[in-house]
Amino acid sequence: DSGGTSVPTIPRYMRVNLIKSSVESTIESLQAEDWEFVGKFRQDEVLFEVQVNVLTNASITLSLSLSLSLSLSPLAPVQASCIPAHALSPTPGSSVIDSCAAPGNKTSHLASLIRDDGRVIAFDRDLKRLGTMTRLLGTSGATCVELIHQDFLTVEPSSADAEDIQYILVDPSCSGSGMLHNQTNGASSDVSMDRILTLKRFQISILKHALRFPSVRRVVYSTCSVHRQENEEVAEEVMSQVADEFRFRKIFPAWEGSRGLEQFPHSEFFLRLSPAQDLTQGFFVACFDRIPTGVDQTS
């Protein structure tokens, strides 16, 4: 329930497309256009690579991030929709599925993270949204993406094409109740509980399907919903069914901002972002890692 929360002004965010540029050269270009660099690079740990803030004379604040722009401070700005691809962190050369891909923001981020080296197979069942995605991807320079118009639930996990998939992103349709414009116009409260529970059933089935791929090492689940039914309840219910094979990976252990709702057993493994606390959209992320064979699951 986000009722009564005033929506703060959140910064604008940019992500550097590492296929086309680097953070250093992007900063140089911005400085050449009279943006003043007021931030600093930070390499506190591998995942926390850089946080840069630049100001214009007109006092517009722009937070420019490398592939990852999380700060260790809960009040520092983060771009929530960049978190799922980072949590998945596919390595260059790997095979990745974006199961619910259109319009492709996270697909292009995944392609950037693997430096366009490997495969990103992007599914969506909505042809119109795929059309938008084709245009957006065209500007990204990514050549490693295969766009497929197909319901991901009909993709056979043991098919020859799917058996080497190591990473899967599941960013399914959700109520969108965390989107700032929905919070401002009250739309989040307009979503009926029936609709939320229908979405929850779909989200559980698509997440479970992703976990059936034989070589998958990591699956990240994300929504822009504020409802526990679409977030913690989905993650916990699915984990209760796959706990012999998977465990939660704590997302960004150094993150001091909000975690999952405390009444859930694995709340500290999740990320739950809110405009008021984290200066970002409402967002939820959970990460499933396959337990390596031979590892004692109780340890």
Ligand code: SAM
């Ligand atoms: N990941 C996208 C991005 O970052 O730009 C946003 C995805 S949006 C939240 C959810 C998408 O899932 C929609 O485009 C919808 O058409 C698609 N979708 C819903 N059910 C699906 C299914 N069974 N198989 C494939 N795509 C599906």
